[in-house]
Amino acid sequence: MKHETGAARGRAPRGQAKTKRHAAAASAPVTMVGQQIQEDLVGRGIRQWRNERPDLDSSGKAVVGRLLRLEEVVLRTINAVLQPLGLKYQEYAVLATLRVAGPPYRLSPSRLQATLLFTSGGLSNLLKRLELEGFVRRSTDPKDGRGVVVKLTAKGMRMADDAMPRHAAAELHLLRMFEPEQREILAQLLSRMMVGNAPELGPESA
The missing domain is CATH 1.10.10.10 (Winged helix-like DNA-binding domain superfamily/Winged helix DNA-binding domain)
Incomplete structure (x- = not known):
């Protein structure tokens, strides 16, 4: 009965709530270091943006912000x-x-x-x-x-x-933290982003 009352009041069942928490944690801007999960500088900034301006989609900072910092x-x-x-x-x-x-x-x-x-x-x-x-x-x-x-x-x-x-x-x-296959995927994604925004940086024939 308690579960039914919670559902009736708009709360998700315990299993469903746990799944949602796991999904949110998986999408959080964190970096695995050994057995610890550390939030990096950009991740902390994104969290502040989401707290202060939840009306804006600041997810682009997860990539662009890190590219700027990594330069x-x-x-x-x-x-x-x-x-x-x-x-x-x-x-x-x-x-x-x-x-x-x-x-x-x-x-x-x-x-x-x-x-x-x-x-x-x-x-x-x-x-x-x-x-x-x-x-x-x-x-x-x-x-x-x-x-x-x-x-x-x-x-x-x-x-x-x-x-x-x-x-x-x-x-x-x-790039020491990546396996060769991961480096290749990262290189392809960055190339796609680069050429998509600056076609003149693509193939010479273009």
């Missing part, structure tokens, strides 16, 4: 492994991009900018610093006398080859 974490990690070589990520990115372009290891500034994974309004100043260090050399484009190309020097090649294993190891360290 700083990623750059801090990569800069730390490049610091012994005297490089920052943006400087390294230019050298690595020229290195993987293949022989003759040169690109036009516009092509270099389009290939870099970051947006730099100060690419000219960045190239100037790298040129002063002897890592790159700017010269007239042999295919177009009016254009300029940026070429990796022998010194820049050595620096790129020294830095690239450090960078690759740092990336794997950042």
Whole structure:
């Protein structure tokens, strides 16, 4: 009779209520650490949003908020492994991009900018610093006398080859909590999100 009275007053039966609590817990923004469940920084922010503005759907923060926060974490990690070589990520990115372009290891500034994974309004100043260090050399484009190309020097090649294993190891360290299959799924989802919002970042043919 007590169960019937509770149901009549709008309360769910005990088993059903327990199921709902489990479903809510499963959807909460938490991270498994060993046997503990810890709520991360973004999760706490989402909880505050839901408390203060329940009229808004703030679920997008579960992904976007973490991407924004992780940008700083990623750059801090990569800069730390490049610091012994005297490089920052943006400087390294230019050298690595020229290195993987293949022989003759040169690109036009516009092509270099389009290939870099970051947006730099100060690419000219960045190239100037790298040129002063002897890592790159700017010269007239042999295919177009009016254009300029940026070429990796022998010194820049050595620096790129020294830095690239450090960078690759740092990336794997950042993903150490995922199995290979999970990394692949995450990569596919991020690619879909990236191309869906910025088609110009998709296939080159597009």
